[in-house]
Amino acid sequence: MRFDNKVVIVTGAGDGIGREMCRQLVDKGAKVILNDIDAALAEEAVAVISNGSNNCIPLAGDAADLGFVREMVDTAVNRFGKLDIAIANAGITLFGDFMEYPPDDFFRVMQVNLGGSFFLAQAASRQMKKQGSGGSILFTSSVTAHQAHKNLAAYGMSKAALEMLAKNLVIELSPFNIRVNTIAPGATLTSRTQDDPEYRATWSRLTPIGHPAEVEDIANAALFLVSDEARHVTGQSLVVDGGWTSISPSPYE
Template structure:
């Protein structure tokens, strides 16, 4: 029996990177996956690749910060697969900017996507899980920037720290329904976006105790533990996956 056999999962922001790796591993372990990305074509291509290599996966393109869209996505998961067991709020944006010049529009966008999208996905998903009466799993995507200061990332780091507090707070709401809620805080990770920076891998390899940035698979492995049956008594926690960086915290600048 595969770990996630007969489980149904939604993963947002999963057209590439960490979200896609989570979808791949979930599908390979027997889950039926709804793969979301704001770019519909990217969601479709990613879902097709997951189906070809791993298992059951359908695309659902759209804005995962929009509560109405989030509800549509939950409804579609139930329509297609009959239930919802797992919600991974992976969608997020990073907008760098000097604190003294940071624009209200940028601040609001970061909060709307990183916090609002995660909050309302958790709300819509757990309403469904509560109705089903068979428990469930919610996972937020935090960051080491929610633990240690990074230059020009005040708003982003603030949003990620808030997600960890949201995971703790929701323990009170969700535990009576056997729904766990946790967070992952990745450190430096080699993704399509970060590898556009030619210095990224060398810089983070130098300052990470394990000698290299994480792969998307490293983060996905940790995520799958927290949403698995084996983590049924783990809730309100944040798992830092950073190769030891937060233990020493040298700046990349």
């Protein structure tokens, strides 16, 4: 897959899966706006990824803020002349027992996971429609959109809604040759999850293929979905979980 001269926005990309998406995109010829709410993290990621080129620029801000969402699209166009791909990867996970779940946590999860993704897709598709050359939008979902997980009712609900949004946008955006898909990662080794000393062992035991994903595994699948090789794929969710959702053993058993 090549992304020569493609212009891409990736939110929540200072670390983990989003950062690896950006690394691979730049390596394959794309020009990338790398967003993270943490300015230092975004700048550090770009310093590593860009390797001295101007093909990856940091843009720090809250991907759930409507004004900032529009700024990201404007920056892509002003800096690189267009926008071809938007990856709504930013999201937050706030665990909590359903009976005691705080309203503030609920609405923040929805604001980031749903609102940020919805309005990035809206702003990006408006620009793509104006350009007249189509485009691709990708939402980052989760296996919790497919299988119940303890203490993640709000999070799982938000991710399932993203997958329905992708299906609905097939109706809205296909006339403009804009494709919309979701990627649904399972357990993945990132700097955050590896802070838990039991994470690798637990998910190696629970994952049929014998180990959790690396960030490269998720990014590889994501890049396929936004690439020209997937030009006839839209409205779909690709689960990348080593088979976990097929049998769905709980880490709490």
